[in-house]
Amino acid sequence: MTKEEFILEGKHTKPILADITIKTNGEKKPLVLFVHGYKGFKDWGCWYLAAEKFAEAGMCFLKFNFSHNGGTVEQPIDFPDLEAFGNNNYIKELDDIQTVMDWVTSPDHPYAEEIDTDNITIIGHSRGGGIITVYAAEDARVNKLVSWAGVSDFESRFPKGFKRFVWKLRGVGYVENSRTKQKMPHYYQFYKNFIENRERLNIKRAMQKLTIPVLLVHGDADATVPLWEAENMKKWNPSHATLDVIPNGDHVFGGKHPWDTNELPGDLQNVADLTIAFINKH
Numbered sequence: 001m002t003k004e005e006f007i008l009e010g011k012h013t014k015p016i017l018a019d020i021t022i023k024t025n026g027e028k029k030p031l032v033l034f035v036h037g038y039k040g041f042k043d044w045g046c047w048y049l050a051a052e053k054f055a056e057a058g059m060c061f062l063k064f065n066f067s068h069n070g071g072t073v074e075q076p077i078d079f080p081d082l083e084a085f086g087n088n089n090y091i092k093e094l095d096d097i098q099t100v101m102d103w104v105t106s107p108d109h110p111y112a113e114e115i116d117t118d119n120i121t122i123i124g125h126s127r128g129g130g131i132i133t134v135y136a137a138e139d140a141r142v143n144k145l146v147s148w149a150g151v152s153d154f155e156s157r158f159p160k161g162f163k164r165f166v167w168k169l170r171g172v173g174y175v176e177n178s179r180t181k182q183k184m185p186h187y188y189q190f191y192k193n194f195i196e197n198r199e200r201l202n203i204k205r206a207m208q209k210l211t212i213p214v215l216l217v218h219g220d221a222d223a224t225v226p227l228w229e230a231e232n233m234k235k236w237n238p239s240h241a242t243l244d245v246i247p248n249g250d251h252v253f254g255g256k257h258p259w260d261t262n263e264l265p266g267d268l269q270n271v272a273d274l275t276i277a278f279i280n281k282h
Helices: 047-056 082-086 090-104 127-136 161-170 189-196 203-209 227-236 266-281
Strands: 002-009 015-022 029-035 060-064 115-125 144-148 172-176 183-187 214-219 241-246
Touching: 002 090, 015 047, 015 090, 029 047, 029 090, 029 127, 047 060, 047 266, 060 090, 082 183, 090 115, 090 127, 090 189, 115 127, 115 266, 127 144, 127 203, 144 266, 161 172, 161 189, 183 189, 203 227, 214 227, 214 266, 227 241, 241 266
Parallel strands: 029 060, 029 115, 115 144, 144 214, 214 241
Antiparallel strands: 002 015, 015 060, 172 183
């Protein structure tokens, strides 16, 4: 098992930290690109164990930090760069995914001989599930889409009415991170950028456009992103989407940060098994 970390040059002044987990044997393998969610990072909890499980199943697993997720190359866990976090937006995230895709599919990539660039699955967790749906509708290199507890709509998550007025007036709003207790900023540019790109960032429109196999995995006890969001995604593209519901599954499928054992939680093990079977089937 090999795990190697890379620093990529992003399009928006901040680097992108990525890592690849793979069992090298000179044979082409399906590529799995994992995209974290809101207040997330590639080394959260037990994502590394999920990466190893996919690698054991004969796949190349690539995960990365968005350039403006609030981490740094020196400190990629948690959020030392809150200024970057506050200046993040969905368009930067789409650009980051494209940077990673361009890099990993390049013939000059260090693992080019081990990666089947005609067999690419993109997995997104939570908000990542929404952004990869938009991305997959734009990039024909993506062959399969998997949304783990993914969101179905961005606009509904913005403040409304007086709260949005105050946000605009102050130029910044804050969200407390319940784990780190940091006051995490969102500059008003986040909303402005969304409105300027509202049609492009419409997850329903993107989902309806997809003609590739889609797997939606969602816990029916998810208190963060309710199950009906996955049901909506399935309804918007019934001919290409499959929905697997995890009984009593929460938003992170039993995971937490930090993770202190060498085994995946049962629900996430189930999610990984379902996903690997889906990739192998299609």
